Amino acid sequence: MKISYGKLRVPLQRVVERDGRHDVLAAEVSVEVLGENFVAAYTEGDNSEVVATDTMKNFILRESLAYEGDTLEGLIVHLGKGFLATYPVMEAVRMTGREHRFDRLSGKLFAREYGDHGVATAHLDATGLTDLRSGRENLQLLKVTGSAFTRFARDDYTTLPERVDRPLFVRMDVHWRYGDPEHDHVDSREVRDQLAATFDDFVSESIQHLVHEMGIRMLDRWPEIAEVRFEAENHTRDPAGDNDGERRIYTDPFPAQGLITLTLERG
Numbered sequence: 001m002k003i004s005y006g007k008l009r010v011p012l013q014r015v016v017e018r019d020g021r022h023d024v025l026a027a028e029v030s031v032e033v034l035g036e037n038f039v040a041a042y043t044e045g046d047n048s049e050v051v052a053t054d055t056m057k058n059f060i061l062r063e064s065l066a067y068e069g070d071t072l073e074g075l076i077v078h079l080g081k082g083f084l085a086t087y088p089v090m091e092a093v094r095m096t097g098r099e100h101r102f103d104r105l106s107g108k109l110f111a112r113e114y115g116d117h118g119v120a121t122a123h124l125d126a127t128g129l130t131d132l133r134s135g136r137e138n139l140q141l142l143k144v145t146g147s148a149f150t151r152f153a154r155d156d157y158t159t160l161p162e163r164v165d166r167p168l169f170v171r172m173d174v175h176w177r178y179g180d181p182e183h184d185h186v187d188s189r190e191v192r193d194q195l196a197a198t199f200d201d202f203v204s205e206s207i208q209h210l211v212h213e214m215g216i217r218m219l220d221r222w223p224e225i226a227e228v229r230f231e232a233e234n235h236t237r238d239p240a241g242d243n244d245g246e247r248r249i250y251t252d253p254f255p256a257q258g259l260i261t262l263t264l265e266r267g
Helices: 039-043 053-066 072-086 188-201 207-221
Strands: 004-018 021-034 092-099 102-104 110-112 117-125 128-149 163-178 225-234 238-240 249-251 258-265
Touching: 004 053, 004 092, 021 053, 021 072, 053 072, 072 092, 072 117, 072 128, 117 188, 128 188, 163 188, 163 207, 188 207, 207 225, 207 258
Parallel strands: none
Antiparallel strands: 004 021, 021 092, 092 117, 102 110, 117 128, 128 163, 163 225, 225 258, 238 249
């Protein structure tokens, strides 16, 4: 029997003022408690060792206020260490965080954005932090020229024409793992900017070609990253109407997306 329990998606906004400038760390945080010390609650209805999930929610909120750092990764590691120190009955915890994105407009004004956002997952046990993964999810990037898809396999089922230059609209999630989880963490917004820059200047022959180049450049730029994984979907629109070369129009494609995945590990 394998068991776990916890609290999902505790929302929080922590505001810190420094020299008249305000910073916002907003996220939803989940905790999953691992181990065999709660078996009796399942088999006998004995809750004497059970830490109520409402208690976990209160712990996350109070200890997030005490957190002195500024990153999502740092926050969930801080909370995970706190859970294990406060409740020895917990053998291990898996902490996850999902950024609620607020983009700065001034020293005190922020705009809530619902597009791409940072994520992080940490695993901790009695030995300390054993694994830390970060990511940026729901990136949606459109490049109107400088992408191709040609020389692919064809048979009687193939109707897609070759396109030597096409607009390419992708939605992607990228996640990465650190060689040393205690190392300084990579800002996922910088990863987003790096991926966008690669998309902009790299002439790709396919989405597979594109994400491979993105991964290679990430590993080159950030030596602390040991592994990077992509999940990319092709959302490219279909051409419509009589395009005259200067003006082109596209419409939504058939509602099923191509999926491309890639994992690169540092050699």
